[in-house]
Amino acid sequence: MKIKTPRLLKFLLLLSLTAGFFNVHAQDLQAARAAYASQITKNIKAPQDFVQEKLPAGVKEIDYVSGKLHLKAWISALPDNAKKMPAVVFLHGGFSFSTDDWVAAQGFVNAGYLLLMPRLRGENGGEGYFEMFGGEVDDAIAAGKYLASLPQVDTQKIYLAGHSIGGSMALLVSQMPSPYKAVAAYSGFARLPLWLAHYKNIAPFNVDLPDEQKIRDPYRYVASVKTPLYVFTESASPPAIPVNTEFCNMVAKYSICKHEVITGSHESMIAPAVARTIALFNKS
Numbered sequence: 546m547k548i549k550t551p552r553l554l555k556f557l558l559l560l561s562l563t564a565g566f567f568n569v570h571a572q573d574l575q576a577a578r579a580a581y582a583s584q585i586t587k588n589i590k591a592p593q594d595f596v597q598e599k600l601p602a603g604v605k606e607i608d609y610v611s612g613k614l615h616l617k618a619w620i621s622a623l624p625d626n627a628k629k630m631p632a633v634v635f636l637h638g639g640f641s642f643s644t645d646d647w648v649a650a651q652g653f654v655n656a657g658y659l660l661l662m663p664r665l666r667g668e669n670g671g672e673g674y675f676e677m678f679g680g681e682v683d684d685a686i687a688a689g690k691y692l693a694s695l696p697q698v699d700t701q702k703i704y705l706a707g708h709s710i711g712g713s714m715a716l717l718v719s720q721m722p723s724p725y726k727a728v729a730a731y732s733g734f735a736r737l738p739l740w741l742a743h744y745k746n747i748a749p750f751n752v753d754l755p756d757e758q759k760i761r762d763p764y765r766y767v768a769s770v771k772t773p774l775y776v777f778t779e780s781a782s783p784p785a786i787p788v789n790t791e792f793c794n795m796v797a798k799y800s801i802c803k804h805e806v807i808t809g810s811h812e813s814m815i816a817p818a819v820a821r822t823i824a825l826f827n828k829s
Contacts, residue, residue: 550585558718558804571771573768575722578760583676584750585674585679585750586720586749589749590668590670591641591667592667593639593640593668594641597668597679601644604620605620605623605661607661608685610682610691611684611686614673614794616665616666616672617663617664617687618662619662620660620661623678623695624697630659630698631658631663631703632661632692633650633660634661634663634706634793635660635705636663636665636707636712637662638823639709639710640710641668641669641670641671649816650819652820654754656827658704659692660824661688661691662786666681676750677750677761678713678737679750681714682714682717685701685707686723689723689724689725690724692724693724704724704725704726705718705719705727707729708818709729709811710729711718712731712777713730713734713735714729716737716774721771726826728772729774730775730776730777731777731814731815732785732787732811733776735764737761741761750801757770767795767798770799770800773800774800774801774802775802775804775825776792776793776804777804777805777807779811780808781813782811790804792804803815
């Protein structure tokens, strides 16, 4: 199964103009998640096919811990010298990890960053079950904590980036306490419950329940952003541009948020977005 986000955006934008539950609240996402535990109705693995990938040269597979789960991630080569380096967690697109995702993020490695790409709960046959922007947020934060435990990493220079599904996830992570100094979201969608409503068939919870929507809705927590947030939207998805622009403008009343439109498609925008992100992270 391939998750196709761009083709939904025109439909989602139309819905967003009329959906009454999208009133913006100056709430705190951490408090909302603590007050309501998602009611998972079926234990399923992440709903996307995968293959067992061979490790590229110089890449290691590591274990990281998220709550009771032991999950896997790929990490780029660790230096032998004593100099601490910046590091970035990259959240892949879709609901499974592939070598293509690793290749897409190589700009960070080339710029001197340690790169960690985690598999989240239930992905690629790993531990745990699919929660669709629920416990996966905790996994993304746990990956950053793993980087902070490494002696080679400068704990003041740990960052997060994500594309597509990972981009929307990055928006939620930015609204939670984490080790991340700054966050970049590529091809995400700030009014996430509208997207979820289109995928009721794979959701492991009742998408129609307002409480389930609320804890997965970045738009509700604009005052909750904890780090500088950089949002990038591809020009090939024009309906997403006003949604993400509005979101970032609201976040900017409380924190740092910059939205940029990158010329290109859902996939071709990644390389220039990574290059722009590196420049922004280097200044932070």
